[in-house]
Amino acid sequence: MKINFKKACFGILFISICNLSIAQKVNTEDSLMLRNLYDMALLNGNSYDWLDTLSNKIGGRLSGSVEAEQAVRFTKEELEKLGFDKVWLQPVMVPKWTRGFKEYAFIESGEGEETVTTDICALGGSVATSEIGLKAEVIEVQGIEDLERYGRDQIEGKIVFYNRPMKANLIHTFEAYGGCVDQRYAGAMEAAKFGAVGVIVRSMNLKNDDFPHTGSMTYGDTPIKDRIPACAISTNGADYLSSTLKIQPDLQFYFKQSCKVYPDVQSHNVIAEITGSQYPNKYMVVGGHLDSWDLGDGSHDDGAGCVQSMEVLRLLKLTNYKPKHSIRVVLFMNEENGLRGGTEYAEQAKLKNEQHVFALESDSGGFTPRGFSFDTNEANFKQVLSWKALFKPYLIHYFEMGGSGADIGPLKDDNIVLAGLRPDSQRYFDYHHAASDTFDAVNKRELELGAATMASLVYLFDKYGTKTSLDPVKN
Amino acid sequence: MKINFKKACFGILFISICNLSIAQKVNTEDSLMLRNLYDMALLNGNSYDWLDTLSNKIGGRLSGSVEAEQAVRFTKEELEKLGFDKVWLQPVMVPKWTRGFKEYAFIESGEGEETVTTDICALGGSVATSEIGLKAEVIEVQGIEDLERYGRDQIEGKIVFYNRPMKANLIHTFEAYGGCVDQRYAGAMEAAKFGAVGVIVRSMNLKNDDFPHTGSMTYGDTPIKDRIPACAISTNGADYLSSTLKIQPDLQFYFKQSCKVYPDVQSHNVIAEITGSQYPNKYMVVGGHLDSWDLGDGSHDDGAGCVQSMEVLRLLKLTNYKPKHSIRVVLFMNEENGLRGGTEYAEQAKLKNEQHVFALESDSGGFTPRGFSFDTNEANFKQVLSWKALFKPYLIHYFEMGGSGADIGPLKDDNIVLAGLRPDSQRYFDYHHAASDTFDAVNKRELELGAATMASLVYLFDKYGTKTSLDPVKN
Numbered sequence: 001m002k003i004n005f006k007k008a009c010f011g012i013l014f015i016s017i018c019n020l021s022i023a024q025k026v027n028t029e030d031s032l033m034l035r036n037l038y039d040m041a042l043l044n045g046n047s048y049d050w051l052d053t054l055s056n057k058i059g060g061r062l063s064g065s066v067e068a069e070q071a072v073r074f075t076k077e078e079l080e081k082l083g084f085d086k087v088w089l090q091p092v093m094v095p096k097w098t099r100g101f102k103e104y105a106f107i108e109s110g111e112g113e114e115t116v117t118t119d120i121c122a123l124g125g126s127v128a129t130s131e132i133g134l135k136a137e138v139i140e141v142q143g144i145e146d147l148e149r150y151g152r153d154q155i156e157g158k159i160v161f162y163n164r165p166m167k168a169n170l171i172h173t174f175e176a177y178g179g180c181v182d183q184r185y186a187g188a189m190e191a192a193k194f195g196a197v198g199v200i201v202r203s204m205n206l207k208n209d210d211f212p213h214t215g216s217m218t219y220g221d222t223p224i225k226d227r228i229p230a231c232a233i234s235t236n237g238a239d240y241l242s243s244t245l246k247i248q249p250d251l252q253f254y255f256k257q258s259c260k261v262y263p264d265v266q267s268h269n270v271i272a273e274i275t276g277s278q279y280p281n282k283y284m285v286v287g288g289h290l291d292s293w294d295l296g297d298g299s300h301d302d303g304a305g306c307v308q309s310m311e312v313l314r315l316l317k318l319t320n321y322k323p324k325h326s327i328r329v330v331l332f333m334n335e336e337n338g339l340r341g342g343t344e345y346a347e348q349a350k351l352k353n354e355q356h357v358f359a360l361e362s363d364s365g366g367f368t369p370r371g372f373s374f375d376t377n378e379a380n381f382k383q384v385l386s387w388k389a390l391f392k393p394y395l396i397h398y399f400e401m402g403g404s405g406a407d408i409g410p411l412k413d414d415n416i417v418l419a420g421l422r423p424d425s426q427r428y429f430d431y432h433h434a435a436s437d438t439f440d441a442v443n444k445r446e447l448e449l450g451a452a453t454m455a456s457l458v459y460l461f462d463k464y465g466t467k468t469s470l471d472p473v474k475n
Numbered sequence: 476m477k478i479n480f481k482k483a484c485f486g487i488l489f490i491s492i493c494n495l496s497i498a499q500k501v502n503t504e505d506s507l508m509l510r511n512l513y514d515m516a517l518l519n520g521n522s523y524d525w526l527d528t529l530s531n532k533i534g535g536r537l538s539g540s541v542e543a544e545q546a547v548r549f550t551k552e553e554l555e556k557l558g559f560d561k562v563w564l565q566p567v568m569v570p571k572w573t574r575g576f577k578e579y580a581f582i583e584s585g586e587g588e589e590t591v592t593t594d595i596c597a598l599g600g601s602v603a604t605s606e607i608g609l610k611a612e613v614i615e616v617q618g619i620e621d622l623e624r625y626g627r628d629q630i631e632g633k634i635v636f637y638n639r640p641m642k643a644n645l646i647h648t649f650e651a652y653g654g655c656v657d658q659r660y661a662g663a664m665e666a667a668k669f670g671a672v673g674v675i676v677r678s679m680n681l682k683n684d685d686f687p688h689t690g691s692m693t694y695g696d697t698p699i700k701d702r703i704p705a706c707a708i709s710t711n712g713a714d715y716l717s718s719t720l721k722i723q724p725d726l727q728f729y730f731k732q733s734c735k736v737y738p739d740v741q742s743h744n745v746i747a748e749i750t751g752s753q754y755p756n757k758y759m760v761v762g763g764h765l766d767s768w769d770l771g772d773g774s775h776d777d778g779a780g781c782v783q784s785m786e787v788l789r790l791l792k793l794t795n796y797k798p799k800h801s802i803r804v805v806l807f808m809n810e811e812n813g814l815r816g817g818t819e820y821a822e823q824a825k826l827k828n829e830q831h832v833f834a835l836e837s838d839s840g841g842f843t844p845r846g847f848s849f850d851t852n853e854a855n856f857k858q859v860l861s862w863k864a865l866f867k868p869y870l871i872h873y874f875e876m877g878g879s880g881a882d883i884g885p886l887k888d889d890n891i892v893l894a895g896l897r898p899d900s901q902r903y904f905d906y907h908h909a910a911s912d913t914f915d916a917v918n919k920r921e922l923e924l925g926a927a928t929m930a931s932l933v934y935l936f937d938k939y940g941t942k943t944s945l946d947p948v949k950n
Binding site: 038039042043168169171206207368370393394395397398424426427430443444445446449 | 513514517518643644646681682843845868869870872873899901902905918919920921924
């Protein structure tokens with residue numbers, strides 16, 4: 001694209017006039033504050049540098065790993081440098097599961113004459129195979145509900161291959177994920193009931209590539225001796241396996257994984273606070289989760305959310321804004337395979353009788369922000385809608401009721417505002433839980449725009465306060 | 476991010492209910508048609524495969540090159556396969572400028588003791604240096620307006636280094652581009668008036684990296700003997716040069732480029748048409764430009780716009796929709812360095828008295844679509860706003876007056892609707908006119924969403940018609 005720069009200048013003038021006419025409808029002080037927050041994030045932001053360290057110097061941060069503890073130390077030190085009122089670590093016991101040696105798998109067809117290796121990874125929490133690995137025939141299903149249909153006769157002794165893909169025509173990719181993830185989470189537990197010896201799950205990825213995507217799974221109450229190993233296979237691998245099964249239904253699948261569960265270990269949530277000037281005992285939280293899966297460096301999930309949350313407090317401080325409420329950044333430990341950090345934070349808040357009125361999580365990747373979803377009462381949501389025009393110059397348009405974030409979920413009550421940043425989601429599952437989730441996949445501007453958008457919402461809720469469910473609903 | 480899938484299911488239900496309530500406000504037939512267009516684009520699209528060929532089998536398609544002619548042939552053949560009413564080539568004479576050997580540059584400081592090579596590329600249309608290259612001292616300026624201030628005394632015999640960066644705090648990156656591109660377009664012409672011997676321009680890129688970004692430039696009426704060579708330097712290179720100049724103001728910059736202008740050659744716009752059922756003599760155009768710069772493979776600029784435009788006609792045909800107006804896809808030749816294709820198309824339309832009522836261009840990259848900007852009368856724009864709810868399920872929210880596209884600009888009159896697809900722009904200038912503009916930087920889903928969004932707008936304008944400036948404005 002080429003731009004005629006006379007036309008471009010006219011365009012700028014036009015946009016300025018439009019922005020002015022929007023500004024006339026909104027509070028000028030708020031409008032200037034948002035402009036200030038965006039300017040600082042884009043011109044003088046720190047989130048990208050923090051992410052560089054978290055991703056490139058520390059790397060994947062699975063709960064209980066050395067890297068997770070390095071991340072705790074690094075973020076605490078960085079928060080201390082910023083001169084907030086308090087910075088501390090909140091102890092939390094977390095599960096420790098390790099992947100062990102890199103997994104190995106192949107497809108053996110044509111009476112053992114041909115083997116083709118394929119890309120897999122153990123699901124988080126899976127047991128290992130035996131030391132010599134596991135080899136068995138494969139039965140392909142489109143979901144847990146197929147198990148009943150095939151029955152023990154056709155499943156026993158086999159590896160169940162869950163191959164229901166994410167629906168590509170859903171615009172909200174998290175909806176497509178929600179429609180598949182039961183295969184990963186409960187697939188092994190359910191298949192074991194029919195005598196399966198192992199489970200392969202198609203990666204939760206909308207793209208055709210060679211990356212297997214890990215993620216949490218459960219065995220529920222399955223006795224330890226009956227637990228079967230479970231792995232994810234890349235989307236390309238899944239398509240290859242499926243098409244080969246059509247030609248050779250009796251092919252054998254071999255895989256070996258050496259993952260292991262250890263006793264729980266102590267880790268920490270990292271917390272910093274700017275104490276409120278008017279309501280020091282009312283708390284507003286902004287956060288992400290500091291742990292990540294181990295295959296990539298956890299840049300999008302959820303290094304981005306952590307550094308954006310740190311940046312929110314930094315931006316508010318840089319503007320010399322004195323919050324009325326106490327505002328905390330909380331970097332939660334162990335979202336991925338236990339939610340222990342989020343659970344502990346909420347329990348401690350309850351024990352200490354800390355009244356939390358607002359919590360915002362960023363845990364959907366560091367892509368261009370589009371808006372927020374909310375889990376709150378109608379009065380609060382209506383208040384949010386009254387701020388839409390303030391966000392328009394920043395192309396923030398999505399304000400909907402819906403989910404918020406896993407870590408802040410345990411804080412839920414009738415009056416709190418729970419919110420989740422909603423970035424563009426089209427590429428998120430290309431990286432989610434895979435080796436492709438690396439620093440180079442995060443764009444600096446997009447990350448910074450997210451931080452400024454979050455800071456803007458925190459500012460508005462701090463300034464105007466939150467509503468209880470008994471407050472009148474303004475239209 | 477992990478998802479509790481029970482909550483996810485609830486979320487889906489919630490979203491479905493919301494969509495339903497939107498649907499009640501909009502025409503159901505239209506709503507279903509849009510859903511159909513998006514489904515087909517995402518589940519059964521062809522745009523990404525076409526782009527694969529255009530980018531990976533053909534590559535950069537500078538006007539007058541063999542690749543540009545291969546692209547003409549390939550797209551014509553593909554359009555012929557789709558069984559439209561007419562497919563043809565429209566001849567157009569285009570400039571032919573070639574880059575020649577790869578450019579070479581170094582910075583020589585400390586009395587010739589140290590040289591550091593740096594990444595440059597010739598600007599499109601620049602003259603070559605002499606065969607032994609050009610070496611001279613450098614004067615750094617922040618824009619054309621600085622030339623007057625320094626004057627001939629300080630400029631004569633030197634290379635002018637335009638180093639005003641794009642403003643990072645502008646949300647619309649095209650606005651940031653518009654604020655800098657005069658340096659590239661007119662910098663050499665203006666510097667020559669003060670006796671400069673060459674020009675280096677900071678790449679129009681918001682990211683710090685090593686890619687020089689080319690683009691068009693003009694010498695205006697400067698006599699051939701007075702034309703000075705002009706190159707772009709990468710953003711990293713520009714920062715290095717600038718900081719070195721502060722230490723060594725008398726450093727020398729060397730560059731060599733062997734670009735050349737040839738006589739104009741014949742090329743073609745590629746056109747396909749579905750003839751209208753009610754108004755065969757009223758035309759609606761959807762298009763992009765088939766030429767690209769030569770450094771990358773032109774995937775975002777503007778392979779994406781071409782394959783999306785082809786896909787619009789394909790999608791409309793697949794739905795069995797019978798357009799009332801004649802709908803054409805036009806793949807314009809020579810947008811980048813001449814706009815000859817767009818100019819010729821409009822001239823021929825005038826000569827043949829073809830009434831064009833609507834034209835839509837996609838030339839802002841293949842990123843997640845956000846909406847459209849329009850250049851039209853108030854009645855048409857008001858009509859567009861009445862369709863906003865139809866687009867909401869697809870997160871299409873941006874409907875503003877503003878520019879459209881360079882190629883369709885020459886069609887402008889009082890009554891035509893000119894529109895430009897507006898995708899997310901945050902990463903566009905990372906790739907624009909640089910070697911980084913390659914196929915792997917385009918996401919399949921994002922490309923397909925753009926095509927469906929374009930097809931939806933074309934469908935609505937075809938069905939409801941366009942307004943003349945004399946029509947009443949509905950509110």
